[in-house]
Amino acid sequence: MASKNVHLSRRALGIAATALLAGAALPVQAQDAYPNxxxxxxxxxxxxxxxxxxxxxxxxxxxxxxxxxxxxxxxxxxxxxxxxxxxxxxxxxxxxxxxxxxxxxxxxxxxxxxxxxxxxxxxxxxxxxxSPHLLVVRQDLPVRNIDELAAYARKSGKPVSFGTPLASISQLAGILLAQNKGFEFNVIGYKGGAQALADLAGGQIDSAMASVLATNPLVQGGKIKAIAVTSAKPFAATPGVPTVASQIPDFVTGxxxxxxxxxxxxxxxxxxxxxxxxxxxxxxxxxxxxxxxxxxxxxxxxxxxxxxxxxxxxxxxxxxxxxxxxxx
CATH class of the missing domain: 3.40.190.150 (Bordetella uptake gene, domain 1)
Structure with missing residues (x-):
């Protein structure tokens, strides 16, 4: 009788083990079926x-x-x-x-x-x-690249204004760029990048940095001027615009x-x-x-x-x- 009970216990354990293995397989099957x-x-x-x-x-x-x-x-x-x-x-x-x-x-x-x-x-x-950022300036600012922007900022006697949402990637990238080139931006805070670009196109501020998506229509429409792109290599959507990385090694944002x-x-x-x-x-x-x-x-x-x-x-x-x- 004892041996029969042992046999039954082993059989029960086997059934239980099979059930556990089957249960363990369910998540894998569910993943294979993703998405349902x-x-x-x-x-x-x-x-x-x-x-x-x-x-x-x-x-x-x-x-x-x-x-x-x-x-x-x-x-x-x-x-x-x-x-x-x-x-x-x-x-x-x-x-x-x-x-x-x-x-x-x-x-x-x-x-x-x-x-x-x-x-x-x-x-x-x-x-x-x-999508990289474009560093853009008002159309009548007499600069064509970031070296000329830095020289202009140092000579003008007052900081170049830079419109940006505060604590944003564009503000931090602008600060890094200016520090690397030895000048300082006068940061003007905005609720959003679109407002900064509107004021830039209207000549109320000197510069801004924003995505190609936001800036390129204004550049192509002659409202503002692009002087640098923050991609690692020249960017197809902004032909002829030099990279920041060509003057500040490894400077890539976007x-x-x-x-x-x-x-x-x-x-x-x-x-x-x-x-x-x-x-x-x-x-x-x-x-x-x-x-x-x-x-x-x-x-x-x-x-x-x-x-x-x-x-x-x-x-x-x-x-x-x-x-x-x-x-x-």
Whole structure:
């Protein structure tokens, strides 16, 4: 009888073990089936901006490729941090994603009290696109490049005014540029970059720095003058404009558009999203549309993006501390 009980116990254990293994396999099967419902891409800015346009472009193609609806939802406010926090607190299942200008994620911790940690509560998926900044000046300012701007600033007897949203990537990049060239900007704070560019076109300020998407129409319309681009090499959308990096080695800034998910999202889901988005932005028709927006495709992997986020957060924290930068 004892041996029969032992036999039954072993059989019961075997059944239990089989059930546990089957249960352990369920998450893998669920990941293999991803996605099986609609995906949301949260844009933490109002409609019409670079992140919004890119999210809608990628979302349409992503939905067609993955055979599930992709809904783009704007959650603006707090310089992008309201929408980013919402995604950081969402379920890590791959169905709520964030597409944002990565400068908000890398500068934010140094200039604001955030209710989330971008480096710990968000995980990179991929960096689908990059758009450099243009350093632009009023049309009648007698300078053609940053060396001439620096010389003009030193000779004029008063600082060159520089319009920018405060505690933004454009303000920090402008400070770095001026320090490297031995002069100082008179920073004029604005609520948004569009207002600064409008005043620049009207001749009320001397200079500004903003994305190619925002500045190029005004440059091409003869309203303002581009004197430098912040890409590592000459940028196709701004032919003839010299790079800052040609005069200040390794000076590269801009609008890095990143796709992120809540921390803890399964690696298999992240890999599938990364591969799909990278295939989408590499297509000639999508690359052409990105060029029209003043951007170019990026193939930065999620591993490289995580390293980049760490390095950029450290880089801008130093600039913020050294220059006592305050948020609005």
């Amino acid at each position: 419902k609609a995906i949301r891409i949260i844009v933490p800015n109002p409609p019409g901006g670079t992140s919004d346009v890119l999210a809608r472009l990628i979302g349409k193609e992503l939905g067609e490729t993955l055979k599930q609806p992709v809904i783009v939802e704007n959650k603006a406010g707090g310089n992008g941090h309201i929408g980013a926090s919402f995604v950081a607190k969402s379920a890590p299942d791959g169905y709520t994603l964030l597409l944002m200008d990565m400068s908000n994620a890398t500068i934010g911790p140094s200039v604001a009290q955030l209710n989330y940690n971008p480096l710990k509560e968000l995980t990179p998926v991929t960096m689908p696109a990059y 609008s890095w558009q990143g796709l992120l998910a809540p921390a803890g999202t399964p690696p298999a889901v992240l890999d599938k999203l990364q591969a799909t988005v990278q295939q989408i932005v590499a297509r000639p028709d999508v690359a052409k549309r990105l060029a029209e927006l003043g951007s170019e495709p990026s193939d930065m992997s999620r591993q490289k993006m995580a390293e980049w986020m760490q390095a950029e957060t450290v880089r801008w924290a130093k600039v913020v501390k050294d220059n006592n930068i305050k948020a609005e």
